[in-house]
Amino acid sequence: MNTNEQRPVAAHDEIVPTGFPPDHELAKLDVYQSYKKSPYLSLKHSSYFQVYADLFERYRGKEITFVEVGVLNGGSLFMWRDYFGPKARIIGVELNPLAKKWESHGFEIHIGSQSDPVFWDDFFKKVGTVDVVLDDGGHTYEQQIVTAHYCIPNVKNGGLLVVEDTHTSYMKPFGYPTKYSFVEWAKKLADNINARFPNLDHSSLIYKKYIYSISFFESIVSFTIDRSKCFDSSPTSNGGVTSNAVDYWSKDTPIETITSIATAERRLSTSLNILKYIPFARRVKRFVFETPKLLLMQNSLRKLKRYF
Numbered sequence: 001m002n003t004n005e006q007r008p009v010a011a012h013d014e015i016v017p018t019g020f021p022p023d024h025e026l027a028k029l030d031v032y033q034s035y036k037k038s039p040y041l042s043l044k045h046s047s048y049f050q051v052y053a054d055l056f057e058r059y060r061g062k063e064i065t066f067v068e069v070g071v072l073n074g075g076s077l078f079m080w081r082d083y084f085g086p087k088a089r090i091i092g093v094e095l096n097p098l099a100k101k102w103e104s105h106g107f108e109i110h111i112g113s114q115s116d117p118v119f120w121d122d123f124f125k126k127v128g129t130v131d132v133v134l135d136d137g138g139h140t141y142e143q144q145i146v147t148a149h150y151c152i153p154n155v156k157n158g159g160l161l162v163v164e165d166t167h168t169s170y171m172k173p174f175g176y177p178t179k180y181s182f183v184e185w186a187k188k189l190a191d192n193i194n195a196r197f198p199n200l201d202h203s204s205l206i207y208k209k210y211i212y213s214i215s216f217f218e219s220i221v222s223f224t225i226d227r228s229k230c231f232d233s234s235p236t237s238n239g240g241v242t243s244n245a246v247d248y249w250s251k252d253t254p255i256e257t258i259t260s261i262a263t264a265e266r267r268l269s270t271s272l273n274i275l276k277y278i279p280f281a282r283r284v285k286r287f288v289f290e291t292p293k294l295l296l297m298q299n300s301l302r303k304l305k306r307y308f
Helices: 030-037 048-059 075-084 097-105 117-127 141-154 166-170 182-194 254-271 273-277 279-307
Strands: 065-069 089-094 108-111 130-135 155-164 211-217 220-225
Touching: 030 048, 030 075, 048 075, 048 130, 048 155, 048 220, 065 075, 075 089, 075 097, 089 097, 097 108, 108 117, 117 141, 130 141, 141 155, 141 166, 141 182, 141 220, 166 182, 182 211, 182 220, 254 279
Parallel strands: 065 089, 065 130, 089 108, 130 155
Antiparallel strands: 155 220, 211 220
């Protein structure tokens, strides 16, 4: 084999991620230009700007209320005003009272702890409902979860709650590993919105009344709020002509075998109805029918371990 011969390039090989997007790629984004234009310091990870562009473009030039938690040196306030335009109401939330200085530049500033429920109750009484909340605050799990809990019901339909720096959910100084990280909580909310499907009661959290969808990005989780789209699902039919086709959804799966076992169990129970009054017979029946079903499903699920 000729060692100088180049192998064919596959489609997925054409672009090799370097970990650092070229400046000319970031420069194509208006939100990055607004970031660079800001006269005061702002610190952002390079991967955030494409996410901002994807999520926030539709709000530009509109009369929106935009809340940013964590304004620090004020640079991002100017960034958002430039990006969204003069119609946007830009509100900053900060624990450091020095941030009040930005009010002289036309921003609304509220001083308080984002992990304090009393602060959020007072905040929304004063501000009203909002279109977008961007949490760039303290990044601890308590701060992120409490902020999300109190902001979600106060975001308008069609609005967003966007939580940044969720990489802290994988950092030991913040408590990782734990089932109480922000990302783990967000996964619970994914379970929760799926509880809108008929007859599923695996999650009773209240958020399914508000959250239409959840998007996971690197270091960012975004929640789309729209109560009008959060109704309980129900089966429908278009009333079209049927060819009476057999649905093969369970064909060649463990469920097909389990269904056959369950059918045999029902037939036996019907033909030997008297057995249900004999405790020992009930235990035997459970062993004969339930154990194979359990073993079949467990064996099938074990095959999926390689994907987790």
